[in-house]
Amino acid sequence: MTTPGNGQGSADAAVRVQDLCITFPTLDGDVHAVDGLSFEVARGGALGIVGESGSGKSATSLALMGLHRGTKAKITGEISVAGTDIVTASNDRIRQMRGNEIAMVFQDPMSSLHPQYTIGDQLIEAYRTHNPKAAKAEAKKRAIESLDRVGIPEPARRINSYPHEFSGGMRQRVVIAMALMCDPTVLLADEPTTALDVTVQAQILDLLDDLRRDLNMSLILVSHDLAVVAGSVDEVLVMQKGKAVEHGDVRQVLSEPEHPYTRALLAAVPRVEVSRAQRRAEVRADRAKAEGRELPAEDAEKKEQEKAAEAPAGTGTAASPAGDGAWTPDQPLLKAEDLVMKFKVRGGAFGRSSDFFAVKNASFELYKGETLGIVGESGSGKSTLSRMVMRLLQPTSGKVVFEGRDITRISERQLRPLRRDVQMVFQNPYSSLNPRVTIGDSIGTALRVQGEKDTKQIKQRVQELLERVGLEPRHYNRFPHAFSGGQRQRIAIARALILRPKLVICDEPVSALDVSTQDQVLRLLSELQDDFDLTYIFVAHDLAVVRQVSDRVAVMRKGEIVEMSDSDSVYESPQDEYTRSLLNAAPVLDPDEARAHRAERIRLRAEKSTAA
Amino acid sequence: MVTYILRRLGAGVLLLAIVTLVTFMIFYVVPRMAGQTVQQLATMYVGKAPTAEAIEATIDRLNLDQPVALQFWEFVKGIFVGATYSFGGREVVCSAPCFGYSFQNYTEVFPELMARLPITFSLGLGAGVIWLIGGVAVGVISAIKKGSIFDRLAMGVALAGVSLPVFFTGLLMLAFLVHAWDIFETPRYTPLAEDPVAWMTGMILPWLTLAFLHAAQYARQTRAGMLETMGEDYIRTARAKGLPERKVILKHGLRPTLTPIVTIFGLDIGLVLGGAVLTEQVYSLNGIGRYAVQAIISQDLPVILGVTLLGAFFVVVCNLIVDLLYAWVDPRVRVAG
Numbered sequence: 035m036t037t038p039g040n041g042q043g044s045a046d047a048a049v050r051v052q053d054l055c056i057t058f059p060t061l062d063g064d065v066h067a068v069d070g071l072s073f074e075v076a077r078g079g080a081l082g083i084v085g086e087s088g089s090g091k092s093a094t095s096l097a098l099m100g101l102h103r104g105t106k107a108k109i110t111g112e113i114s115v116a117g118t119d120i121v122t123a124s125n126d127r128i129r130q131m132r133g134n135e136i137a138m139v140f141q142d143p144m145s146s147l148h149p150q151y152t153i154g155d156q157l158i159e160a161y162r163t164h165n166p167k168a169a170k171a172e173a174k175k176r177a178i179e180s181l182d183r184v185g186i187p188e189p190a191r192r193i194n195s196y197p198h199e200f201s202g203g204m205r206q207r208v209v210i211a212m213a214l215m216c217d218p219t220v221l222l223a224d225e226p227t228t229a230l231d232v233t234v235q236a237q238i239l240d241l242l243d244d245l246r247r248d249l250n251m252s253l254i255l256v257s258h259d260l261a262v263v264a265g266s267v268d269e270v271l272v273m274q275k276g277k278a279v280e281h282g283d284v285r286q287v288l289s290e291p292e293h294p295y296t297r298a299l300l301a302a303v304p305r306v307e308v309s310r311a312q313r314r315a316e317v318r319a320d321r322a323k324a325e326g327r328e329l330p331a332e333d334a335e336k337k338e339q340e341k342a343a344e345a346p347a348g349t350g351t352a353a354s355p356a357g358d359g360a361w362t363p364d365q366p367l368l369k370a371e372d373l374v375m376k377f378k379v380r381g382g383a384f385g386r387s388s389d390f391f392a393v394k395n396a397s398f399e400l401y402k403g404e405t406l407g408i409v410g411e412s413g414s415g416k417s418t419l420s421r422m423v424m425r426l427l428q429p430t431s432g433k434v435v436f437e438g439r440d441i442t443r444i445s446e447r448q449l450r451p452l453r454r455d456v457q458m459v460f461q462n463p464y465s466s467l468n469p470r471v472t473i474g475d476s477i478g479t480a481l482r483v484q485g486e487k488d489t490k491q492i493k494q495r496v497q498e499l500l501e502r503v504g505l506e507p508r509h510y511n512r513f514p515h516a517f518s519g520g521q522r523q524r525i526a527i528a529r530a531l532i533l534r535p536k537l538v539i540c541d542e543p544v545s546a547l548d549v550s551t552q553d554q555v556l557r558l559l560s561e562l563q564d565d566f567d568l569t570y571i572f573v574a575h576d577l578a579v580v581r582q583v584s585d586r587v588a589v590m591r592k593g594e595i596v597e598m599s600d601s602d603s604v605y606e607s608p609q610d611e612y613t614r615s616l617l618n619a620a621p622v623l624d625p626d627e628a629r630a631h632r633a634e635r636i637r638l639r640a641e642k643s644t645a646a
Numbered sequence: 647m648v649t650y651i652l653r654r655l656g657a658g659v660l661l662l663a664i665v666t667l668v669t670f671m672i673f674y675v676v677p678r679m680a681g682q683t684v685q686q687l688a689t690m691y692v693g694k695a696p697t698a699e700a701i702e703a704t705i706d707r708l709n710l711d712q713p714v715a716l717q718f719w720e721f722v723k724g725i726f727v728g729a730t731y732s733f734g735g736r737e738v739v740c741s742a743p744c745f746g747y748s749f750q751n752y753t754e755v756f757p758e759l760m761a762r763l764p765i766t767f768s769l770g771l772g773a774g775v776i777w778l779i780g781g782v783a784v785g786v787i788s789a790i791k792k793g794s795i796f797d798r799l800a801m802g803v804a805l806a807g808v809s810l811p812v813f814f815t816g817l818l819m820l821a822f823l824v825h826a827w828d829i830f831e832t833p834r835y836t837p838l839a840e841d842p843v844a845w846m847t848g849m850i851l852p853w854l855t856l857a858f859l860h861a862a863q864y865a866r867q868t869r870a871g872m873l874e875t876m877g878e879d880y881i882r883t884a885r886a887k888g889l890p891e892r893k894v895i896l897k898h899g900l901r902p903t904l905t906p907i908v909t910i911f912g913l914d915i916g917l918v919l920g921g922a923v924l925t926e927q928v929y930s931l932n933g934i935g936r937y938a939v940q941a942i943i944s945q946d947l948p949v950i951l952g953v954t955l956l957g958a959f960f961v962v963v964c965n966l967i968v969d970l971l972y973a974w975v976d977p978r979v980r981v982a983g
Contacts, residue, residue: 099886132888140886145879150901150976160887196977212887 047114048220048252049075049098049136054111056093056102056276067093067107069276077219080246080253082263082284084299085273086548087519091256094273095224098254099138100128116219134164137213139242141225143205147197153208154193157181160215180211184241202412203234210241214249221246224256231411231575236619239266240632258548261303261621264288265628272296284625302553304578306620309602310405313582317560361438366399367569368423368537373397373432375418375593392418394593395432402536405563405570407584407601409577409616415593416573420539423571424456425449436537454484457530461542463522467514473500474510477529484533496532502565503528503558520551524558531562539571544579556583577620581605589613654969658962665958666725670718673947684710690749690945707731721746745955746948748941755952759934765835766933768849769925770918773856778911781861782904785868790895792873800865807862816855816928823851833929856925860914864907871903878902905975912968913961920957 056068068090075081085091096102097109100120113120116135118127140146148156157177162168174193181189184207197205206226213221223242227235243266246253255263263270263284270287272280272295279293291297375393393415400406408416421427423434425441434442441452460466467476477499478492486492497507503524514522523543530538540559544552556579562568574580580587581601588598589610597610608614618635622628677687688704705711708731709720723729728742740747745755784804788797807815823829833851836844875881876899884898885891921935930936934953941949 101882101885129888129890132886134888138883138886140879140883142879146883148880148884148898149978152977159889163888163890163893198978209883212883 046076047074048077048079048116049073049081049254050112050114051094051098052112054094054097054113055109056090056097057108057110058106059108066276068097071111071273071276071278073271073278073281075220075252075254077252078246078250079269080243080255080267082260082267082270083254083256083273084258084260084263084270086258086299086550088275089273090276091273092224095138095222095254095256098220098222099132099136101132103128130164133160133213133218134216135218136220136222137216137218139206139209139213139221139223139226142229143202143209144229146209147205149197152194152196153181153200157193157208157212157215160212164216176215177211180214181208183214183245184208184211185237186211202230203237206230206234206238207241210238210245214245217249218251220252220254222254222256225258226255227262228257228259232577232616232621233411233619235262235621236632236635239621240635242266243632259303259621260288260299260549261623261628264621264623264625265632272299288623288625299550300623302550303623304549304552304556304576304582305623306578306581306605306617308578308582309605310582310584311602314560317557318564320557321561363402365438366435367402367404367437368400368571369433369435370396370398370419370423371433371435373419373422373434374430375415375422375427376430391593393422393429396588396590396593396595397432398588398595398598400537400569400571402569403563403567404585405572405583407580407587408571408573408590409575409580409587410590411575413592414590416590417541418593419590420458420541420571420573424458424539426458454533455536457533457535457538459523459526459530459538459540459543462546463519463526464514464546466526467522469514472511472513473517473525476514476525477532480529480532496528499528499532500525503531503562504554518551519547520555523547523551523555527555527558527562531566534566535568537569537571539573541573542575543572545574545576552579559583577605577616589616650973651970654966658966661962662955662958666722666955667718669951669954669958670721671714673951674717675714690947745952748949749944749946755948758937758949759952759956762932762934762937764837765931766919766921766926766935768835768838768845769852769856769922769931769933770915772849773853773860773922773925774911774915774918776853777857777859777861777864778907780857781864782868782900782907784861784865786872786895786900786903788865788869789872789876797869801869804862804865807858808866810859812855812859812924813928815858816852816925819851819855820928833931835931852925852929852931855928856918856922864910867907867910868903871906872899875899875902901975905972908971908975909968912964912971916961916964917957919960919964921953 051074052072054068054071055066058065058067071090071094073081083091083094093102093107097107097113098115098120100123102109103125109121111121115131118131118135120128120131123131147153154174154177157180158170158173161173161176162170165173178189178193181193186192186204186207197208200208210226221242226242227238230238239262242253242255245251253267255267257263260270267284269282270280270284271278272287272293274295280287280291280296287296288300291300373393373396374391377390377392379388379390396415396419398406408419410416418427422429422432425434429442432442433440436452436456441449467473471479474493474496478496481492481495493510497510500507500509505521505524505528509517514525517525523546527543543559544555547555559570560583563570570583572580572583584601586599587601587604588595589604589612590596591612597604597608597613599609604613605617608617615638618631618638622631674687678684684705685701688701688708688710709717712720720729724740724742724744724746726742729740729744729746731738731740731747740754743756745759747753748755748758784800788800791797820832824832830851831847834844834848836848838845876895881894881898884894889898919934921933921938923935923939925931926933926935927939934956937949938953940946941953
């Protein structure tokens with residue numbers, strides 16, 4: 035590994051790591067989480083550490099804070115932060131250093147603040163721990179300044195608020211404000227935006243970049259996503275299985291990656307400029323190659339056309355028995371008309387309630403074999419809309435028509451046969467599978483519910499499907515904890531597909547996954563669509579992901595669909611201002627382009643604030 | 647916040663009304679449904695070898711031959727405005743709150759309850775303080791030193807505490823601490839105002855006995871809660887700020903752990919104030935619990951009814967206090983409320 039900037043001499047470095055090894059003893063022997071890692075960060079410099087989960091990047095960042103102490107981790111090598119040797123220093127010295135010389139911003143702002151203390155208490159505490167002689171008033175003044183610095187409006191009033199009164203992005207700002215309380219030399223941000231929406235992610239990254247330059251701090255930005263670090267760091271270090279496989283200038287690494295792993299990682303990053311057609315062709319070609327058959331591009335296209343031609347005459351599957359007029363495949367499979375979801379919100383001391391529209395007059399049509407992407411930030415109503423379509427939520431008003439049949443008000447019993455046709459894949463593969471049920475049972479239950487009695491038959495069908503989604507038939511009797519996040523999502527997909535549904539609603543199916551796993555799952559979904567002639571509704575906040583899977587895209591904001599069109603035109607010539615701001619916030623891989631986007635965002639924000 | 651308090655208060659009153667109705671039905675209506683005649687019911691009031699005349703007089707006095715609704719109304723009225731009974735032509739005023747007369751010795755139930763209340767209060771509150779502080783402290787230390795000898799020993803003792811009944815631990819303590827080793831004196835109640843030292847020395851053994859039973863449960867709960875809390879992200883944040891470990895544990899770790907503890911403490915203390923039956927019985931303390939035991943043995947319905955209502959009252963009040971405390975301990979409740 036070449037370490038650039040060696041010539042500067044390490045005395046100048048804010049952080050210096052030499053030959054770091056972190057080992058966790060387990061019953062199966064030692065696990066080397068980090069194995070011989072070395073890097074330096076200059077004062078005021080910025081380093082990105084990128085790798086998949088399990089690559090050792092989080093173990094490294096915890097070790098930099100000395101937070102490995104009190105755990106079973108064993109550390110050898112050298113870590114020096116602002117002149118302090120973390121490996122050998124006394125516990126007391128480490129404690130003085132934390133928050134004072136090196137401060138940390140964590141992944142999940144929803145859980146990293148104490149729910150029972152005001153943010154003011156928590157900020158003031160951070161200052162007074164290291165400045166015990168400081169008066170409370172002085173600390174409070176600092177806290178207000180710090181909150182103001184990170185862009186919390188009305189800091190003097192908000193200082194008395196509790197964390198739950200803030201949104202996720204605002205909470206992350208509070209965490210950053212807390213990190214700034216003692217003017218640290220180094221700011222360590224471990225996946226600071228993974229839990230946030232794109233626009234909020236962009237804001238937080240912009241803020242970190244601004245603070246770093248303004249306060250001359252060193253920044254270490256840890257992420258699984260190369261596109262997140264691209265615009266914010268000078269150097270990047272790619273980790274795989276505890277080792278640095280590539281380390282160098284960010285432009286160099288991103289434009290001419292040397293190591294195959296870096297190249298694979300780069301290839302997996304979903305790019306907002308890649309269209310659905312390109313991506314689909316790519317997936318099909320890769321698949322053909324893997325299966326050792328020839329499938330020239332024209333063939334694929336022809337097949338597509340044939341399918342389209344064939345479809346109307348087609349299998350004639352289920353003309354609804356209810357007989358709302360026979361449904362034919364040239365009509366929309368699913369039609370949503372003016373769907374509204376209204377909640378009563380209790381507010382004020384006397385329980386006055388007001389109406390809150392989670393979804394307002396949303397309409398769309400979806401044809402067989404198509405994918406509709408619904409994109410928007412959290413709270414935009416995209417999940418609510420997708421659930422209403424499935425009748426998991428009862429719409430306040432409006433109509434859902436499936437295969438020509440109005441299903442908005444039909445009873446749960448009448449709905450049951452339709453449950454077969456519409457299935458769902460959820461966001462969090464860790465909580466959507468029952469940990470006490472084997473995956474075979476998890477998947478097979480749906481068959482049993484729908485009346486299949488032959489256990490052997492069920493097992494066989496489940497095993498076939500397991501194989502199809504990239505798992506092994508012998509996994510049938512294992513429990514969910516034995517699987518990784520990506521594998522669990524495959525299980526969830528198998529569970530949705532076991533009944534051969536016509537429509538699958540995927541609610542943020544990949545947002546909890548690493549980029550490379552994300553790529554695999556997206557490929558799988560695309561292949562399954564080809565094989566089973568599926569129709570998807572794909573709900574996500576990641577614009578690039580949505581573009582790659584969707585024929586048409588609906589952009590939602592505050593419960594309304596602000597723009598809906600075929601995906602290429604939404605992405606290439608967005609009509610709505612909100613869509614444009616979303617696109618501008620999407621992370622890009624090219625560092626120069628990323629910085630240009632940032633400058634544009636800052637300009638827009640400045641314009642907005644002067645206008646207001 | 648005001649709405650929250652008012653709603654809780656309303657719910658508490660409603661609950662008490664329901665408890666009153668149900669208890670009344672159990673004691674006065676269910677026996678009738680089971681075939682007991684009015685005469686038999688009245689006989690219990692009159693005592694040994696009753697004359698037919700006395701029975702008639704009792705039926706008349708207690709309105710036993712009237713419809714149930716009227717009887718209940720008279721009972722409730724008695725609680726609020728008092729009642730007047732005639733004993734053989736003699737008018738006796740039972741002032742509000744009137745829970746009626748004991749079958750056994752013709753004393754008013756309510757003053758009897760009040761006379762015993764200080765004993766039960768002394769026992770319950772004293773023991774409550776000990777088990778809360780002791781249990782939580784042991785739980786915290788156990789959680790932090792998880793797997794240590796202290797932890798294993800403490801959890802072993804806690805298991806014993808939960809499983810051993812009071813009449814066993816109490817007698818054991820009496821046998822060893824009082825009679826064999828002469829460490830404590832024989833438990834005896836002295837009013838606090840009279841002699842605080844005697845009050846304390848007399849109560850210490852009952853306190854320990856009752857506290858041991860509950861502290862065990864609190865230690866286990868605290869330990870489990872603490873282990874969970876210490877794994878939270880905000881604990882890592884607190885450490886990353888550079889807080890000393892002591893502060894991380896006591897300020898950031900303990901507070902969320904205490905929230906569920908406060909809830910069960912409210913329930914437990916409410917129950918104990920309604921009469922710590924076993925402890926009072928073992929140490930012969932004349933509190934509410936012992937009064938209840940005596941009443942049950944002699945089938946003294948008005949007393950049983952009075953004790954039940956008093957117990958329910960304490961449980962409801964303690965829960966009300968807990969609900970309010972909750973809003974103070976956990977700011978998120980304030981919004982939801």
